[in-house]
Amino acid sequence: MDLARPDLRPDPSLSRAEMEALQREIAAAATFEDDHGLDPAAVAVEEVASLADGLPPARDEAQARLGTGDDERSADTTPDPDAPTVVGVDQAFLTDRGEDRPDAAVSAAVALRGGRVIEYASATTSLSIPYIPGLLAFREGEPILAALDALDADPDLLICDGSGRIHFREAGLATHVGVLRDVPSVGVAKSLLCGDPDEVTDERPEGWRTPIRADDAVTTAEAGTVIGHAFQSRQYPNSRRVNPLYVSPGHRLSAETAVDLVAALCAGYKLPEPTRLADAYADTVKRDAD
DNA sequence: GCGACAG
């Protein structure tokens, strides 16, 4: 059965209070427990991936394009058809020369299966509301859904750039998108919106993690509830300066499984491969735009 | 009034 919740899609004219109320509904509809068939080992990306080099780039919006590789090497490059499809989404912004505010968002979605890119697509949409801490999903949610619509692949897992449950109302970007589509989702943020790490996060070794617990800024959860993890995805031997990632479940995942999945999706860079590739593709589309 | 805040 289809448990997607298009009814929770925000109306563009919502007031701030209405947006916050909608987030409480979204959080209530979200599941922060494991409800999926994903095995971190099955989604793992063992080697650094890349967008299918040498293939025509995906068309913006309507026409997503397969990037599976040459026919000659199809036997080697065809990913396991039974492996789950993991989709990373990220955005880049376009600012008209002379303007100070970005007026359009380029959303990119990159699908991987068995550690290889199988498809990528993008959508360029005009921006309606400005960035407001806590309300990011109202700025980036629709653009992201547009990019997902441009993809033929059916995501088994979404990796979003931003928070999921680590949010004032437990309804960050990853939760918003995950609930609207009823797809397991994870939020990967580069800085912490709210909550408290159990331990100091500075100068930690690669692979290290610590729980993030709700503090009084999280109005919908009891203080102390684990809402995510700080995760040191990468660290350099000598110079200690890489900040950890802040990983939180978006929908249908526990906080623990969310970090396990992200750890499995990292392959040498700070960001998990789906996010890193979506980031790179969004930049490419943006550059081609001007 | 002060603090504090994803992208």
Place this chain on the structure above:
DNA sequence: ATCTTGTCGC
């Protein structure tokens, strides 16, 4: 997020 070259270190 964005505006941007070189530069420090492995």
